[in-house]
Amino acid sequence: MSDKLMKLKVNVWRQTNKDQSGEMKGYVVENVDPHMSFLEMMDTLNEQLQHKGEEPVAFDHDCREGICGMCSMVINGIPHGGHKGVTACQLHMRHFNDGDEIFVEPWRAKAFPVLRDLVVDRSALDRIVASGGYVSVNTGGAPDANCLPIPKKEADLSMDAAACIGCGACVAACKNASAMLFVAAKASHLAHLPQGEPERYVRAQNMAQQMDAEGFGTCSNLSQCEAVCPKEIPVRVIAEFNSDLIKAQFKG
Amino acid sequence: MKLEAKIPEGPIEQKWTKHKLALPLINPANKRKFKIIVVGTGLAGSSAAATLSELGYQVDAFCFQDSPRRAHSIAAQGGINAAKNYQNDGDSVRRLAYDTVKGGDFRAREANVYRLAEVSVNIIDQCVAQGVPFAREYGGHLANRSFGGAQVSRTFYARGQTGQQLLIGAYQALEKQVQTGSVKMHARHEMLELVMVDGHARGIVTRDMVSGKIESWAADAVVLATGGYGNVFFLSTNAKGCNVTATWRAAKKGAGFANPCYTQIHPTCIPQAGDYQSKLTLMSESLRNDGRVWVPKKGGDNRPPAQIPEDERDYYLERKYPSFGNLAPRDIASRAAKQVCDEGRGVGPGGRGVFLDFADSIKRLGQKVIAERYGNLFDMYSTITGEDPYTVPMRIYPAVHYTMGGLWVDYNLMSNLPGLHVIGEANFSDHGANRLGASALMQGLADGYFVLPYTIGAYLATAKQPKVTTDHPEFKKAVADTNARMAKFLSIKGKRTVDSFHRQLGQMMWEKCGMARTAKGLKELLVEIPRLREEFWRDVNVLGSAESLNTSLEKAGRVADFFEFAEMMVLDALERDESCGGHYREEHDDEGEAKRDDNKFMHAAVWEYQGEGKQPVRHVEPLVFEAFKPSIRSYK
Ligand SMILES: Cc1cc2nc3c(=O)[nH]c(=O)nc-3n(C[C@H](O)[C@H](O)[C@H](O)COP(=O)(O)OP(=O)(O)OC[C@H]3O[C@@H](n4cnc5c(N)ncnc54)[C@H](O)[C@@H]3O)c2cc1C
Ligand code: FES
Numbered sequence: 001m002s003d004k005l006m007k008l009k010v011n012v013w014r015q016t017n018k019d020q021s022g023e024m025k026g027y028v029v030e031n032v033d034p035h036m037s038f039l040e041m042m043d044t045l046n047e048q049l050q051h052k053g054e055e056p057v058a059f060d061h062d063c064r065e066g067i068c069g070m071c072s073m074v075i076n077g078i079p080h081g082g083h084k085g086v087t088a089c090q091l092h093m094r095h096f097n098d099g100d101e102i103f104v105e106p107w108r109a110k111a112f113p114v115l116r117d118l119v120v121d122r123s124a125l126d127r128i129v130a131s132g133g134y135v136s137v138n139t140g141g142a143p144d145a146n147c148l149p150i151p152k153k154e155a156d157l158s159m160d161a162a163a164c165i166g167c168g169a170c171v172a173a174c175k176n177a178s179a180m181l182f183v184a185a186k187a188s189h190l191a192h193l194p195q196g197e198p199e200r201y202v203r204a205q206n207m208a209q210q211m212d213a214e215g216f217g218t219c220s221n222l223s224q225c226e227a228v229c230p231k232e233i234p235v236r237v238i239a240e241f242n243s244d245l246i247k248a249q250f251k252g
Numbered sequence: 253m254k255l256e257a258k259i260p261e262g263p264i265e266q267k268w269t270k271h272k273l274a275l276p277l278i279n280p281a282n283k284r285k286f287k288i289i290v291v292g293t294g295l296a297g298s299s300a301a302a303t304l305s306e307l308g309y310q311v312d313a314f315c316f317q318d319s320p321r322r323a324h325s326i327a328a329q330g331g332i333n334a335a336k337n338y339q340n341d342g343d344s345v346r347r348l349a350y351d352t353v354k355g356g357d358f359r360a361r362e363a364n365v366y367r368l369a370e371v372s373v374n375i376i377d378q379c380v381a382q383g384v385p386f387a388r389e390y391g392g393h394l395a396n397r398s399f400g401g402a403q404v405s406r407t408f409y410a411r412g413q414t415g416q417q418l419l420i421g422a423y424q425a426l427e428k429q430v431q432t433g434s435v436k437m438h439a440r441h442e443m444l445e446l447v448m449v450d451g452h453a454r455g456i457v458t459r460d461m462v463s464g465k466i467e468s469w470a471a472d473a474v475v476l477a478t479g480g481y482g483n484v485f486f487l488s489t490n491a492k493g494c495n496v497t498a499t500w501r502a503a504k505k506g507a508g509f510a511n512p513c514y515t516q517i518h519p520t521c522i523p524q525a526g527d528y529q530s531k532l533t534l535m536s537e538s539l540r541n542d543g544r545v546w547v548p549k550k551g552g553d554n555r556p557p558a559q560i561p562e563d564e565r566d567y568y569l570e571r572k573y574p575s576f577g578n579l580a581p582r583d584i585a586s587r588a589a590k591q592v593c594d595e596g597r598g599v600g601p602g603g604r605g606v607f608l609d610f611a612d613s614i615k616r617l618g619q620k621v622i623a624e625r626y627g628n629l630f631d632m633y634s635t636i637t638g639e640d641p642y643t644v645p646m647r648i649y650p651a652v653h654y655t656m657g658g659l660w661v662d663y664n665l666m667s668n669l670p671g672l673h674v675i676g677e678a679n680f681s682d683h684g685a686n687r688l689g690a691s692a693l694m695q696g697l698a699d700g701y702f703v704l705p706y707t708i709g710a711y712l713a714t715a716k717q718p719k720v721t722t723d724h725p726e727f728k729k730a731v732a733d734t735n736a737r738m739a740k741f742l743s744i745k746g747k748r749t750v751d752s753f754h755r756q757l758g759q760m761m762w763e764k765c766g767m768a769r770t771a772k773g774l775k776e777l778l779v780e781i782p783r784l785r786e787e788f789w790r791d792v793n794v795l796g797s798a799e800s801l802n803t804s805l806e807k808a809g810r811v812a813d814f815f816e817f818a819e820m821m822v823l824d825a826l827e828r829d830e831s832c833g834g835h836y837r838e839e840h841d842d843e844g845e846a847k848r849d850d851n852k853f854m855h856a857a858v859w860e861y862q863g864e865g866k867q868p869v870r871h872v873e874p875l876v877f878e879a880f881k882p883s884i885r886s887y888k
Binding site: 016017033035036037039040043044046047050051053054055056058060061062063064065066067068069070085086090092094115116119121122123125126129130131133134135136137138139140142143144145146148149150151152155158159162163165166189190192193195196 | 318320324631795
């Protein structure tokens with residue numbers, strides 16, 4: 001790997017607010033160190049812009065270690081940039097070459113309106129969780145944690161789904177802008193645990209309804225969501241979810 | 253400033269039970285009439301907001317991220333402690349409490365710590381009931397590991413994502429209450445001011461980070477769960493948005509700030525790679541269970557690690573602390589790393605790094621077992637550094653990680669300002685001068701699920717304050733002041749970006765108020781910080797408008813507060829003329845170990861803001877140890 005500094009042409013979506021239309025704008029970014037993260041490259045761009053009197057590019061980020069789900073950029077057409085299991089904040093510039101042209105855009109989905117530049121409104125995902133993505137247990141009075149053994153295999157399957165960071169890349173990748181992977185991951189996390197069993201089918205129905213109400217599309221069955229998911233949530237959760245929805249009809 | 257700790261009488265084992273019984277209750281129908289503001293939705297804030305609303309209170313919750321689920325708590329990797337003694341290895345509430353008090357170098361309030369250990373067992377029960385997928389053994393029971401300087405296995409974990417899973421549990425509980433309508437969640441709202449009416453905390457001022465609108469909110473009590481201030485150093489393991497604004501604004505309204513100098517430097521982080529670095533990434537210290545820390549015996553030894561023979565390596569933690577070895581507590585392991593690097597034996601760029609080597613464990617257990625235990629951490633390391641830790645030892649270096657200091661609170665978690673409660677990392681009470689691994693998550697959830705929901709009722713039942721609305725002049729004034737402050741940032745139109753100031757402040761703090769501190773360096777900072785602050789207010793460049801999503805304006809407010817707060821932190825470090833836990837004054841050293849001065853400093857230092865340009869006043873809360881005898885903290 002070379003440590004040579006790179007010069008890149010970075011095209012970024014600029015939009016002042018929700019009500020105005022936006023456009024791609026090109027910038028040259030110099031002195032990009034291959035050890036930088038993608039967001040550090042964006043920081044470098046922002047320093048440059050501000051020195052020229054131009055407002056910095058707004059983008060969401062917080063943990064910068066791939067766990068909070070805040071960062072959300074489509075890089076060269078792929079949410080998070082297309083490296084397996086990696087969020088934009090964990091993507092490093094060593095994957096790019098000197099002279100590359102890069103395109104950076106916000107998540108695109110009807111249910112995720114752009115608020116500014118690369119920042120979108122993902123509150124629809126919270127509302128889906130509020131519609132039923134939990135176990136209805138209040139604080140206090142829980143039995144001893146070990147009184148209910150759970151087979152390791154089930155606990156692991158639950159954990160695989162619970163690893164979802166709610167970033168919304170799955171929505172951005174889907175041609176129908178469906179939130180199916182997100183919703184099914186939540187359902188699967190709880191469905192594999194005995195604690196989640198009593199509300200399993202109502203939960204599935206409520207979340208599916210809310211997903212529709214928020215304007216997310218239907219599942220395209222193309223698995224693009226799985227391909228971009230930084231936590232590699234498998235599409236098997238969608239199959240499980242669909243099967244639960246069907247069973248839910250019979251359970252009334 | 254009146255500092256009444258309100259520690260209940262009686263033997264330590266009975267204090268909390270008796271206290272709960274003595275607390276006045278509010279009848280369920282009346283709870284509905286009280287509104288509580290909870291700022292912050294990390295483990296502490298989410299759990300508190302959910303539980304308070306379940307009890308019947310009306311809750312307004314705030315966070316600056318786009319969703320409550322993204323609070324910094326999400327990043328915790330390693331685990332959460334609880335005195336369950338599931339492993340039958342001799343753990344107990346008393347032992348967990350003792351370890352925490354000793355780990356904090358006898359600078360925490362013993363009664364609070366004991367209560368923390370007591371409710372720790374309820375936390376695990378609660379989380380499992382919510383569906384937190386903790387790691388399990390093949391028999392289906394919960395798995396444990398030993399963590400961060402503990403000699404028993406009491407740490408519960410969910411792969412390397414414990415914080416995330418616990419937060420999702422609390423977040424789901426919160427969303428459940430949002431659905432009932434009794435919690436109103438305000439994401440992308442940053443608290444910029446605390447509002448006091450007739451000496452009671454009655455509300456806050458926020459900025460809607462999308463529209464820029466400055467608004468105020470009134471309530472019967474205010475809870476701050478806004479996390480720690482490690483980002484005063486710019487580079488830390490904290491999420492980028494972590495800040496001191498909420499607690500500092502409260503301090504400026506009269507809340508005592510306790511032990512601001514107590515900072516935890518975590519020994520196992522990925523070393524800084526360049527000047528552009530925006531944050532440091534933690535490698536969970538669970539890695540020290542199987543990794544061995546070493547540097548070459550000779551300085552300047554640049555051979556690839558595999559070519560350095562065994563007898564030319566210095567496994568310095570195992571050598572210096574034979575009984576704890578690589579598991580020596582954080583402050584001790586960090587200082588030891590700094591020491592070997594100062595001796596010129598550090599590895600990697602700039603010689604600021606030590607090896608964390610898994611070769612022996614891989615030989616002993618096989619790569620598969622190691623991958624199962626730490627796979628995601630190894631992946632993270634190789635994503636960031638481009639190196640493969642299965643074949644080349646990791647390089648690590650200490651970094652700022654956690655702040656034990658925070659707003660002073662009494663046993664009820666209320667600050668000296670009536671009505672203002674402070675929970676989680678934002679308060680000072682449980683970790684003394686050093687926090688043990690896996691105990692911050694425990695504290696956040698203890699405060700939020702099991703302590704505050706009881707104690708806040710006592711305040712509400714007895715305060716008897718008239719209802720106020722945001723039409724009250726104090727609210728109007730706070731809103732006007734905040735608007736003026738935003739306008740001021742935008743009017744400076746200087747030449748330097750906010751980040752450049754923040755970076756410079758952070759570097760100064762790291763050099764002179766970081767891992768090692770001296771009176772000389774601290775006194776220099778007391779001149780340098782005001783100088784740079786003055787330059788900030790003269791030359792910062794914040795573009796754009798206040799009425800829009802404006803990331804530089806957000807940062808400007810936070811950095812301005814860091815500038816003021818930093819000075820208090822340095823003063824505290826200077827006045828605490830001893831070494832204890834993470835606070836290491838080079839003048840007080842016992843062969844590389846922190847040397848406490850119990851005669852002079854067995855107290856919490858609580859600072860009272862006096863106004864701009866005036867030195868804050870230092871008060872003390874003496875610490876009395878009845879159950880646990882202070883001893884020299886030795887891990888040899
Ligand atoms: C990388 C890392 C790993 C860690 N691993 C562990 C571990 O394994 N075990 C352990 O016990 N501890 C660990 N810790 C420590 C632990 O994660 C934190 O101390 C703890 O989660 C803090 O929780 P909290 O609820 O107090 O605050 P936070 O989770 O920091 O939440 C703060 C909340 O306040 C909000 N907020 C802040 N300021 C404002 C404002 N002005 N206006 C509105 N909202 C505001 C934020 O939006 C957020 O919701 C780790 C820390 C780090 C950095
Ligand atoms: S910033 Fe947290 S996941 Fe990228």
